[in-house]
Amino acid sequence: MTSTRTNPRTNPSLPPAAAGNRLVAGTSLWHDAFKRLQKNRLALASGIVILVLVASCLIGPNLIAAIWGYDYETQDLALGARPPSWSHPFGTDFYGRDLLTRVLYGGRVSLSVGLLAAVVAATIGTVYGAVSSYAGGVVDSVMMRAVDILYALPYMFLVIILVTILGKSLLLVFLALGAVGWLLTARIVRGQVMSLKEQDFVAAARSLGTPARDIIFRHLIPNTLGPVVVTFTLTVPAMILQEAFLSFLGLGVQAPRPSLGALINDGANQMLVFWWTLAFPGGVMAVMLFALNFLGDGVRDALDPRMRR
Amino acid sequence: MLTKDPYHEAVLTVRDLRTFFRTDDGVVRAVDGVSFSVGRGETLGIVGESGSGKSVACLSALGLVPRPPAYHPSGEVWYGGRDLLQCSERELEALRGDRLAMIFQDPLTSLNPYLRISRQLTEVLEVHKGASRAEARRGAIGMLERVGIPDPARRIDQYPHQFSGGMRQRVMIAMALLCQPEVLFADEPTTALDVTIQAQILELIADLRQSTGTAVVLVTHDLGVVAGSTDRVAVMYAGRIVETGATEAVFARPQHPYTRGLLASTPRIDTPPGSRLEAIPGLPPDLGHLPSGCPFHPRCGRVVDRCREEDPSLTVVSAAHAAACWNSEATA
Amino acid sequence: MKPASMPAAPRNLLEVRDLSVRFPVTANGGWFTQRQESLLAVAGVSFAVPRGETLGLVGESGCGKSTTGRAVLQLLRPAAGEVVFDGLPLHTLWVKRGRSWAWGPELRDLRRRMQMIFQDPFASLNPRMTVEELLAEPLRNFGFPSGPERRARIQSLLETVGMDPRVIRRYPHEFSGGQRQRIGIARALALGPDLIVADEPVSALDVSIQAQILNLLQQLRANLGLTMLFIAHDLAAVRLVSDRIAVMYLGRIVELASATAIVSAARHPYTQALISAVPAPDPVAEKTRQRIVLQGEVPSPLNPPSGCPFHTRCPLREDRCIHELPELRELAPGHTVACHAVSAPAGRG
Numbered sequence: 001m002t003s004t005r006t007n008p009r010t011n012p013s014l015p016p017a018a019a020g021n022r023l024v025a026g027t028s029l030w031h032d033a034f035k036r037l038q039k040n041r042l043a044l045a046s047g048i049v050i051l052v053l054v055a056s057c058l059i060g061p062n063l064i065a066a067i068w069g070y071d072y073e074t075q076d077l078a079l080g081a082r083p084p085s086w087s088h089p090f091g092t093d094f095y096g097r098d099l100l101t102r103v104l105y106g107g108r109v110s111l112s113v114g115l116l117a118a119v120v121a122a123t124i125g126t127v128y129g130a131v132s133s134y135a136g137g138v139v140d141s142v143m144m145r146a147v148d149i150l151y152a153l154p155y156m157f158l159v160i161i162l163v164t165i166l167g168k169s170l171l172l173v174f175l176a177l178g179a180v181g182w183l184l185t186a187r188i189v190r191g192q193v194m195s196l197k198e199q200d201f202v203a204a205a206r207s208l209g210t211p212a213r214d215i216i217f218r219h220l221i222p223n224t225l226g227p228v229v230v231t232f233t234l235t236v237p238a239m240i241l242q243e244a245f246l247s248f249l250g251l252g253v254q255a256p257r258p259s260l261g262a263l264i265n266d267g268a269n270q271m272l273v274f275w276w277t278l279a280f281p282g283g284v285m286a287v288m289l290f291a292l293n294f295l296g297d298g299v300r301d302a303l304d305p306r307m308r309r
Numbered sequence: 310m311l312t313k314d315p316y317h318e319a320v321l322t323v324r325d326l327r328t329f330f331r332t333d334d335g336v337v338r339a340v341d342g343v344s345f346s347v348g349r350g351e352t353l354g355i356v357g358e359s360g361s362g363k364s365v366a367c368l369s370a371l372g373l374v375p376r377p378p379a380y381h382p383s384g385e386v387w388y389g390g391r392d393l394l395q396c397s398e399r400e401l402e403a404l405r406g407d408r409l410a411m412i413f414q415d416p417l418t419s420l421n422p423y424l425r426i427s428r429q430l431t432e433v434l435e436v437h438k439g440a441s442r443a444e445a446r447r448g449a450i451g452m453l454e455r456v457g458i459p460d461p462a463r464r465i466d467q468y469p470h471q472f473s474g475g476m477r478q479r480v481m482i483a484m485a486l487l488c489q490p491e492v493l494f495a496d497e498p499t500t501a502l503d504v505t506i507q508a509q510i511l512e513l514i515a516d517l518r519q520s521t522g523t524a525v526v527l528v529t530h531d532l533g534v535v536a537g538s539t540d541r542v543a544v545m546y547a548g549r550i551v552e553t554g555a556t557e558a559v560f561a562r563p564q565h566p567y568t569r570g571l572l573a574s575t576p577r578i579d580t581p582p583g584s585r586l587e588a589i590p591g592l593p594p595d596l597g598h599l600p601s602g603c604p605f606h607p608r609c610g611r612v613v614d615r616c617r618e619e620d621p622s623l624t625v626v627s628a629a630h631a632a633a634c635w636n637s638e639a640t641a
Numbered sequence: 642m643k644p645a646s647m648p649a650a651p652r653n654l655l656e657v658r659d660l661s662v663r664f665p666v667t668a669n670g671g672w673f674t675q676r677q678e679s680l681l682a683v684a685g686v687s688f689a690v691p692r693g694e695t696l697g698l699v700g701e702s703g704c705g706k707s708t709t710g711r712a713v714l715q716l717l718r719p720a721a722g723e724v725v726f727d728g729l730p731l732h733t734l735w736v737k738r739g740r741s742w743a744w745g746p747e748l749r750d751l752r753r754r755m756q757m758i759f760q761d762p763f764a765s766l767n768p769r770m771t772v773e774e775l776l777a778e779p780l781r782n783f784g785f786p787s788g789p790e791r792r793a794r795i796q797s798l799l800e801t802v803g804m805d806p807r808v809i810r811r812y813p814h815e816f817s818g819g820q821r822q823r824i825g826i827a828r829a830l831a832l833g834p835d836l837i838v839a840d841e842p843v844s845a846l847d848v849s850i851q852a853q854i855l856n857l858l859q860q861l862r863a864n865l866g867l868t869m870l871f872i873a874h875d876l877a878a879v880r881l882v883s884d885r886i887a888v889m890y891l892g893r894i895v896e897l898a899s900a901t902a903i904v905s906a907a908r909h910p911y912t913q914a915l916i917s918a919v920p921a922p923d924p925v926a927e928k929t930r931q932r933i934v935l936q937g938e939v940p941s942p943l944n945p946p947s948g949c950p951f952h953t954r955c956p957l958r959e960d961r962c963i964h965e966l967p968e969l970r971e972l973a974p975g976h977t978v979a980c981h982a983v984s985a986p987a988g989r990g
Contacts, residue, residue: 026771026811036333137741200765204828207716208779209752222769358847473938474702503701504874505935508918512934530848533920537927557924574852575922576877582900584881585859588852592817 036302043298046291053288057111060104070098072105073256081274091276093266097256103281106258107288113174114240120178121239122232125185126224130216132186133193144190147183155180156245163251173252177239185231192224226303233296237289244285260285319346320524321370321409321492326384328362328369331377337596339365340382341548347492352518352525354539354556356532356571360593362548363528367494369394371409372401388492407437410485414497416477420469426480427465433487452483456513475506482513489521496528511538532575536560541629544568547594547604550623554630564632566609603635611636651728654836654868655690655713660722662705662712666943680942682708684892685722687969692835695862695869697883697900699876699915703942705892706872707760710838713870714755718742726755726836753783756829760841762821766813772799772824773809779831798827803857819850826857830865838870843878855881876919880904885975888912891942891950894969898976908978910957949981957982 037043065071068087076096084091090099132143159176166172196202197220205215244261246252253259260281267278328340340362347353357363368374369382372393386393388409393401405411413419421429430452431445440448446465453461456479469477478498485493495514499507515538518525527539535542535556543553544565552565563569570589580586591608594600600607606616615635623631626638662683683705690696698706711717713724715731724731734748759765766775776795777787785791796806802823813821822842829837839858843851859882862869873879879886880900887897888911896909907913917933937954940946946953952962961981969977970984978984 023807023810026808026815028771028812029768029814200759200761201767203711203716204757204759204765204825205767205778207714207752207757208828208832209749209782210778211782218770219767223767358849475938503939504876504918505701505914506938507920508932508934509936511920512932531920532848532922533927536922536924537920560922560924571848572922574849576852576855576875576881577921578877578880578904578916578919579921580877580881582880582883583859585856586852586881588856589849590853592819593847593850 033299033302037298040298040301042294043302046294046298049287049291050295053107053284053291054111057104057107061101061108064098064101064104068098070101072102072258073097081270081277083274083276090280091274093277094270094274099263099277099280102258102263103260103284106260106263106281107284109170109253109257109259110240110243110261110285110288113170113177113243114236117174117177117181117239117243118232118235121181121235122185122228123182124178125182126189126221126228128182129186129189129191130193130221130224133190134197134212134216134220140190144187147186150180151183159246160249160251163246168251168254170253173243173246177242181235181239184235185228188227188231189221189224192227193220196220196223230296230300230303233292233299237292237296240285240288240292319348320388321526322346322385322387323366323370324385324387326366326369326382326386328365328374328379328382330379332597334597338548338599339379339596340369343384343545343548343550345543345550345553347524347526349491349524350518350522351540352515352527352538354535354542355526355528355545356530356535356542357545358530358593360547360596361545363545364496366545367411367496367526367528371405371411371494372396372398373411403437406433406485406490407488408490409492409494410488410490411494411496412478412481412485412498414500416474416481417469419481420477422469425466425468426472426484430465430480430484430487433484437488448487449483452487453480455517456480456483456486457509458483474502475509478502478506478510479513482510482517486517486521486523490523492524492526493518494526494528497530498527499534500529500531507534514538532571544571547599548596549604549633551605551634552632553623554626558627558630562630562638564626564630564637565605565634566611566636567605568632570608603633652691653689653725654692654727655870656723656725657689657709657713658687658723658725660686660709660712660724661720662708662717663720678943681945682892682942683712683719684945686889686892686894687722688887688894688897690836690868690870692868693866694884695871695882697879697886698870698872698889699874699879699886700889701874701915701939703891703939704889705942706874706889707840709889710757710840710870710872714757714838715744715748716757726751752779753832754834755836755838756832756834758822758826758829758837758839758842761845762818762825763813763845765825766821768813771810771812775813775824776809776828776831779828783832794831798831799824801830801861802827803853817850818846819853822846822850822854823857826854826861830861834867836868836870838872840872841874842871844873844875851878858882876904876915888915891940891945893950893979895951895980896976896978897969898973902973902976906973906976908972908976908983909980910955910983911951949979955982 061071074097076092079092079096081094082088082092088098088100090103093099093102128143132140162176163172202215202219205219243252243259244264247259247261248265253262263281264278264285267281271278323346324344326340326343327338330337330339343362343366345353355363355366365374370386370393374382382394384394420426427446427449430449431442434440434445434448435442450461450465453465458464458476458479472480499510502510511534514525517523529535539556541554542556542559543550544567545551546567552559552563552568559568560572563572570587573587574589576586589608594604602617602620606612609616613635621633621635623633624637625631660683661681663679664682666678666680686709688696698709700706708717712719715724718735719732722732731748734745735742736745773792773795776798777791780791780794781787795809799806799809804820804823813824816824842858843854846854855878861867871879871882880903883900885898886900886903887894888903888909889895890911896903896907896912903912904916907916914933914935921927935954940950940953948964949962949967952958955962959982965981967979967981969979971977972984
């Protein structure tokens, strides 16, 4: 089946049985947005950078272990902290551990936590906001007041208390982040749905007998995904930063497992003496955040202009 | 090819205006060789459907088309001995609002919702006539009265949203005519209004035109409005003028199949119920992918081979009546 | 005792009696409070539409015609009045869920028999669904299983409205306004309804496309035997398509008569002004005719005038009109008018 992108407007007075029975493919709005995104050089470059980062973090540590034989906790106390060299491109830390491996492993932690937490936040937020808005009335008020209350709580404070009580674990950090991150998305989606539900296509769906559940999931939510995707791409760096902060405080990942935040913490303490222990983790984190932010901007621009013709 | 009205001296003359836009899909020729003129005290109607280029043509004449995405229009727009397309932005600003005015379709979006209308009206007089605030206010109140706003001295201090649609349009007209311009462009001024209010506004424009001698370019898609309010008319399709002439002549003996099609497909109040309208088949033109030859030929009932190959230009059919068609009385 | 027999199908497919619709509106009340007012969008409207006929509902913005259409289909819950569809009183089929009302099962089932065509071809189709998905939705809702049969039905629907059935994988934004409206019409016809409410179906379209769609609607109506409520502000279009016309002003019907009578023998001053205000594409006639130009603006429905709502702009206003709301009176067979000045006190033929 060929996709004909010639003149998409077929003449309605054409006899229908012309030229065989091949169906003409359509181009969805996502497709259009993706093409626009590709034209944005900065976003494209950022996307590539992120892909490279993700790939390196995923297979890097294993590759290095296979080739050179050390992983993130292999110590070489005799070596101690050494500046960058051929065998240790990022140098080594105080305990002689290869910094490159540690940074890549730390990146793995940061990215997975960031992405997963952001996905959970987006999912919960979208469904919550859509249901609240479509239900309207008292239900909507109650649900949104809950959001307001949660929003007002000093969340870092809560996370720290939780972690101190329940013990330090990565899972807890991840849950704590996800539990708070959905609030913004919920508000955004609620606002979108408030205006969407007055649109004729929703009235049409009701008039055709579509049940409320289908209206929310087939009609409303897909049309809110634009802002949700944009919020998502900008939430990921925020999540990464939060995790880094928690690890910086010592509440996240536990030694000897590294996370970028923990590495930055260590490096900050020694930066005057062993500059590379701060420069490389910090640099990688900065690149990661920049790239995610630029990509997020690009996605927003691509989705924005002609979403509704 | 211009049709010259022998009774009115041309105040504004547009020659071969072309405005192209750069889009993701290529270059769109929104206005592609449009020429017209309008004389003192006369009303020229420009009629066309969406995508015909009628609004863009007026905006181009006043230098109001955003560039990008448009390229700078080519052609000539003669007013007061100068080509407006060659004037600087500052020179144009001095003319707009003072000598050349424009009113738009939706007065809610063309009036600043955050400013009282007193401010918006007095600004025009202060900037262009150097009036003091008090003088400007007096002038504005007087104008509001002329356009039929009741209790103008009080209402002048209100905000746009406190007026109804018809009233807002009157305010727009007041604002446009404050400095007694020589040319008024009205871009679909009544399309968003109810038909009884439309009647009021059209009557108002006609009255004011009579007393001030302003030349009016009335852009619309409504053939009824054209019939009742214009002296001459230009019919636009796919960015060019396909027929032009005195309104009575064009309506009585339309030469171009598109004009004929428009007239036939407009339901009239005296069309018997249940009759079938003679609709123009096909779809509006895709300005980015115009067909070869005459842009109307895919929808034309009288198409011949020549139409597919050569793009007809406006040829005179009779005194003050021209059409761009290979099958008109002039070329058949 | 006569044996029980099936009652004959009522002649009127649709009967509306004293229909009223209110909208809550929050208005500024002061520093801390917001007044809850309600707007009476439709104030006691009554009409009947026999099977197979088309009733045109005409009026300017704010007259309540669109609201009436939606209330007839029960997309809005009427505040008062009765809507009887094929003998079934629709207003009794709502059920209360907690504090709000929802459709009962019979009402939901009746969706198959009454549908709406919407005004805005851009907003009435979900931009993220393909044509196939859009047309499959009503079929899926009522148990039509997916598969080649369903697709065949979808394609045949597209052919009925004059579109190439091969475009079912396309998205709404790839079509022009007129084509989208055709898709909307196909969607409304999917379940084979008896009643179609067309809410300004051609207002958002270009003139040349309007004619195509008006022709299509007439053709469909004849082929499928549809009963239609045609709502528009363009009197000429309404007259073309309708058998009878009701003219509305500020939520009330002011005149109801056959299409021909409304245009040639309108009695209500508002109808006359409306007809007079419609510009005709005939320059000679336009220049010579005497137009009735109404003074003033349409009053706000939040604050309607006392007595006859039209009295503020009416050239025939009498004292009575300021205090007393005129009732619809039959001035000629099948021709009712609500006006003091025009209707004689005792019946006159």
